[in-house]
Amino acid sequence: MTGRLFTSVAVVGALSLGACAAGARDARVPAVGLGAEPGSLPPPRDGGPAAVRRLTASEYRNCVGDLLGPGLVIPALEEDARLGGFSTTGAALVGTSVYAVERYGVAAGSLVGQVWGDPVRRRAVVGCEPGVDAGCARAFLRRFLDAAFRRAPTDEELGRYIRLADGPDPWRGLGRAVTAVLQSPKFLYRLELGRADTSNPERYAYGDDEIAARLSFFLWGSGPDATLRQAARRGELGDAEGVRRQVERLLASPRARAGMRNFFWELMRLSALDHLARELRTFTAMTLTLPASMQEETLRVLEDNFFDSQADARTLFTTRQTFVNAELGRLYGVTRPFEGADVDDSRFVPLRLPENSARVGLLGQAAFLAANAGTEETSPTARGKFVREVLLCEDVAPPPGNVDTNLSSGRPGTPSTLRQRLEEHRQDVGCARCHAKMDPLGFAFERFDAIGEYRVPTRVNPLDTKGALDGQPFEDAAALSRLLAHDDRVPACLVRNLYRYATGHVETPQEAPTLAAITKAFAASGYKLRDAVLALVVSAGFRYAMGSGAGPQ
C-alpha cells in the first residue's frame, strides 16, 4: 500500500545518482561510489534496520504530559545515552539498567499519586466516574492504552488491564492499571518493526500507526495525538499528500517549535553550557544566568529561521540579525534596546548587529564560542572540531594514548601566543594530522574570548585570525562563515544530522541516495529548513526499514 505512492522520491533519488558519481571525483565530497563502478558496492538501501527505541527522557516527559495533563512533577529517570550523537540515535542502542527500571517504577507511582490524590485532576484524566458510570473503566482504559501504546490495544491487553483495575475500590483499581501502563515496555519503548514489502524482500514498510508515531516523535518529541492516530487508521498516511497534510498541521502547532528546539539543542551541543565554569575575576561579564541566555539566543535564531522568517538556512552563517536580552547585549557591547527603567532585563528582543561587526551568524554567537573553549583560554582546537564534526559531518579521531596533549606553557625562550604554542604542538607528526584539520578553522574565532566577548588584539597577542578551509583562504571569522555558507557540504551535513535525529539511526553508506534526494529537495526550495523536513518525512528512509526487527514467529 505504501510502496507505490512514494515513487516520486525514488525518482529523485535515481536522478541524483549522477550528481553523486560526479561528486565522488571531488576530494571534498565523501565518495559514495554509487553509479561510478556498477556492482562495486551493495545496492542502495531504503532506511536503517528496524529497531526498538526507548523513549528519551524528554519524550517520556512529553508523553506523560499528554496522558495525564500538564504541571506534574516528573521524577528524574536514567540519563539518555547520546550514542551516535543524538538522544534519538542512542535510544535504539541503549540497554536499560535495573536502576532505570526502578526509576520508571518510582516515576509511575509518583505520577499516579499526584493525579489520583486530586479528585478534579483524576476526573479530568479519566473523563467519567468508575463504579458509577456504566462502562467507564473499560472506555477509559481502551482510550488510555491506545494513546499510551500508540496503537489500538488488543483484546488480550484490554482484558489484562481491566482485570488489573477490577476490585472493591474502582478508583484505586484504575490507579493500579495506570501505574502499570506507565511502566509497561509497550509504553516505554517504541516498537517500529514494519511489515514485509512484497516488492522487495529485504524491505519492510512501517505500518500506519508506526508512521504516525515516527512523525509525531520527530516533530513534537511526543506520541501522536488522537487526530494523527485517526488519520493513520483511515489510511491517510499512505500517500505523500496525506503525510504532508498532517505534517503541515503538526508544524503549525507550538509543540513543533518545542520539538525542533530539541533537535537544535542536541545538534548545537548546547548542554555543554549547562555547567559552564568560568572564573568571574577574569570574565567580568560572566553571570549565573548568562549560559542559559546564550542557549536561548541560538535556539531563538534557529527557531525563527525554521518557523518565522523561513529564510535560506545558509544565511544563518552570514546574518547579523539575532535575539538578545540585556546581559547578552552587554556581552556584545550593545546597550541601546535595554536603556530605560521599565525594560525587563531577561526579555529577548530582536537585534541587528552593525554591518562592520566582527560578530556574524551562528558562529559569532556566544553559545558556540563559549561552549567550545577552555575555562580561561579559548580553544581553537575545540572550535575547529565543532566545525568539522557538526557542520561538515567529519569524524575527528580523539588523541591517542600515551601522548602529551599538554601545550608548552610559554616559558622564556618558548613560543608565547596560543597560535604559536598550538603550531609547536603540530610539529609532532602524531598530532599533526588531526590538528591540521581543526586548529586552522578555530583560529578564525580568536577575536572572541572564552565566553564569546570581543577582544582587541595587542602587539604581544595579535590574535591572528587568518587561515584556510581545505585550501580556501580566509581572513577572519566572518570570511570563514561566508565560505561555510557557500559550501555544499554544509547543507548536506545538516540534512544528514536531521535524518539521524528523525530516523534514530546513523545512516549506512547505502542510504546515500535517500540523503542526496532530501538534500536536493532542500536546495530546490532555496534551503528552507521546513522543506528539508517535508522531504525527509516522505523519503524512503523515513518510511522503510531494511531488515525486520521482528523475530521468527
Added chain:
Amino acid sequence: MKVSLDRRRVLRGLVAGSAVSVGLPRLEVMLDGHGLAYANGQPLPKRFGVWAFANGVHSDRWVPTRTGVGDEWQLSEQLRPLARIKPYLSVVSGTTLPFDGRPHAAGAGVLMTGAPLGGSTDNTFTVRRASIDQLVARQVGHATAFRSLELGVDASASPEKGTAFHWWSHNGPGSPNPCSYDCGQVFDRLFGRRPESAVQLADQRSILDAVMADTRDLTRMLGARDRMRLDQHLDGVRALEKQLSFRPPVGCVPPPRPADGLVGPHNAVDYQPGGTEVNRTMAQLLALALACDLTRVFTFQLLKPGSRVGLRSLGFSLYHDITHKEPGDQPKCNAAVTFFMNELAVLIETLRAVSEGAGNLLDGCAIMASTDCTHPKTHGRTDYPLLVIGRGGGTLRSNLHYQSRTNENSCRVPLTLARAVGANLSEMGEGPGRATESLGALLV
C-alpha cells in the same frame, strides 16, 4: 570472639549525623562459636567492590619505594591518607593497561572489561563487554535484594560523550549501570518505598505481573538483538518484584533518611563542602547495605572519568584541565590525589567500623580502587595505579606491595578479585587486555 555489643555503638550516628541506633542482622546468636560463619554453617557473605577516581596519579609519588609485605613496605606520599587501613591494603604497580587512545573512557572501560572499547568517535564510545562487577553480580547477585549497587559522588563530565566516559559498570555494549548521586534517593532504594500493608503489597504485585506479561509479549515478537534489550528490562522488573517482598534481616533497622538535596557536585561546582558530605553519607549507606546483606557487589565512583570537578581550596576550578595544564611537578594535582585518597579512606574506614563475625566488613570484601589513566598529561597506561582493599573472606593476602617486573596485564587484578569472592570465571576480556590467569601474588 563475639563483638556484637560494639556494633550498636559503632553504627550510632552513622547516617546524616543523627544519633540513631542501628541493629545489625548477624547477631551473635546467628553465628557459630568462632564468629566466622552462621550457626547453620553458611559462610559469611563475600563482597566485590570497585572504587574509582579520575585523571590519574603521579607514579613517582604514588608507587611505594619498596615492595614486600607488612612492615617491608611503606606508603608513598600520595597513599599516606590510607595509613590507618594499611593492614587491609595492597598496592599493585608495574602493570600495563592495554588501551589505545580514547582518553579516560578507555582507562575505565578496558580495566572493567578487559576488552577494547567499541565506537569510533567521542560520542559513540562504549564498552564491548559486560564489566567485571556485573560478571560477578550475575553469579552472586541472586541472593540479595540488589544485584549490584552503583553509587557516585561527583556528577561532572562532558555531557555529549559515550557511555564509557560516564560509567564504570556496564551490562554490555551501550548498557551502562549509571550511579545514583542523591543520598536520599539511595536511602529510598535501600530502605524506603516498601509497601506498608498487605493490600499495598498485593496492589504492587499485580501491577508488576501486568508489566511482566506485557514485557513477555514483546520479547516474543522481537529479533535477537532487541530481545536481549527487553530481556534485560524484564530482569529489572523481576528485581523490582524481589525488592517488594524483601525484608531486611531481623535487627537491620533503617536509620533516618538523609536530607533532601544531598547530591554530589556537578561540573564546575566546587567539591567542597557538598562532596565531602555526600561521600561520607554514601559510605555509610553502602556500609549498611553490605551489613544488611542488601547487595554483595558495588561500584563507587567518587569521580567520573575525566572529572571536571573544582577544588578551589587547592587552587583549581576544573580538575581535568588542571591535570593537563599545571606545569612542572604539578603541586596542585598532587594535593588533589592526596585529597581524593582521603575520601577513599573515609569510605574504607566506614566499612572497617562495622563489625561482622570475628572481624569487620573489610574481611569479606575484595575492592579494586583505581583511576582512568596513569599520568594525566599523557593519558598514560603503563605502571597503572591499582589498589586492592579487603581480605576477600580469607582468600586475599593484604598489606602487600607487588611490583610487576614484566608489564603484566592490569586486567588480571579485577579477574583475581572476582575469583576471590567466588565468581567462577575462566577468563575476562578479548584482545590485548584479555586475562586468564589470576595474579598469584595477591592470593593467600
